[in-house]
Amino acid sequence: MAPLDLTRRTLMQGGMAAAATTLLPVGLRPAQALQIGEAVLTSVSDGNLVLPLSFSYPDAPEDELIALLEAHGQPTDSLMPDCNVPILKTSDRLILFDVGSGANFMPTAGKLIENMEAAGFDPAEVTDVVFTHCHPDHLWGLIDDFDEIVFPNASFHMGRAEWEFWRDPGTVDAMPEARKTFAVGAQNRLSYLEDMITLFEPGAEVLPGVEAVDTAGHTPGHMSYMLHGGPEPVLVAGDAILHFAVSFEHPSWPSGSDQDPEMGIATRKKLLDRLASDKAMLTAYHLPEPGEGRVEREGSAYRFVAEG
Template sequence: MITRRHVLIAATAALGAPPRLWATTTLDLGGARIDTVSDGALVLSPTVLFGQMPQAELHELLARYGESLDRFDPPCNVTLYRDGKHTVLFDAGAGPDFQPSAGKLFEALATLTLGPEDITHVLFTHGHPDHLWGVLDDFDEPVFGHAVHMMGRIEHAFWMDPETVARIDEGRKGYAVGAARRLAALGERLTLLEDGAEVLPGITARLTPGHTPGHMAYALAEPTPALVLGDCLSNHHVAFERPDWPTGSDQDIAAAAATRIRLLAEVADTDLVLIGYHLPAGGLGRAERAPAGGYIFRPLEG
């Protein structure tokens, strides 16, 4: 039985600043519990993301969702999983150095009376700034001092390869430098994962390449199946309706499309709960087949 509620909490704002609202979305899994907590939002270039898609069809599609190419500022949902023994974060947020609209994770965790010292595990989906850069504090020390950090072996190798900075396209060079520095700082705190590894009881890593070379999703088994998507499906409109379209934010565009197509075919019209880092409604929902082809993201009812 799934129960879900939205909690809007006014975080204590700095003196003189307007109060900020935090959305926390809770999925009660019986013994275990998931909260998606907001790290804020990103401000991204729609042209970079959607520029390679057929533009007339894209405009029509986005318009049906009330979106346009004027702006794209997706939310960032960090998944928090607690089973009574483990307190697990899926990704670490953007930290203070990426975009001013993101890096708000600790304020959101504080509304749940959690601090970084309470986190036992940080499981990375991939090494992009909005997922990784929150691991170090202003003094370059690991923020989650008591946590085991885990990342896919292929993903780690990609960002730690000195050739990556040289080869990666110009717009992502900062990502590569930033990832290598943070992963090096984590050092032995980091455990590397293979595809299919049971990371913790009831949590399995699943290689889902394309957005980045070693991107991992995480399957949650009990008692309700759920899948922490990371950025496999990074928006609720184009990625679902036209998973085959090329997305500029993907490192390997063809592989990312293949992953979306395979994943959606597998999960659509099942009870599997999807948890997307950049999906709306706290990221929680299910995939349905659309009558006209493609898929629809159905947020869980609030």
């Protein structure tokens, strides 16, 4: 993985700041925009998930997990992670990283389109959608209630390993019963992209300034993205890092949402070590809105320092 360095948060200046203040509702203020050279990265909320604790961390020591959540003022019966969709605006592109949940996954999610429009982003102007992986909260927003693609003018990009896994007819049968709907939903939605998807390998420059980083474990082909163009790069981590407390303070605890928990642990520890060493900027899908911050070492573990 390429070296990671701290990206300095800057506010949009001059006329851009005034326009942003007019366009951005509460929860989408200009301070959530990261300047990356001439490009601007903005997090737009898709709402949040509600996940049973037994699903999220079934193999974690229960007393330690509950104590950790209580220490951070979190509920102890479920997790309610935010869903933050990164949008990168360059001089000639509007790039989405994932497409949110859509209307048919959880009632607390699926808010991306209304929040995009409130923030001044037109779905019809999206030029590119780059996927981290194919779980429902990242993929099911691809189509609307009329089975039409929500981003009609976009090109679509996905890592080859992720595409091939979810398109494999045997994947549905191989999945545990509780996750078969994940596979059925993925295959249904990916069928719409059959003739328009661009596949790539880790290390590829997917789009100018967007480098693919292999972070398999959460899913077989999970991909993160290094954004170049500013003084330092920014990592779009997707679900390689999941929880603002658990993932940082106990990165070796297996996550119930990782398809390969041991690989997920290895990937997570590697990312955290690199991000902390290089004092890099991180944006991840399920960290507290807007999902952006830094990683610092704390003893033998880490902590997430939110920005904005």
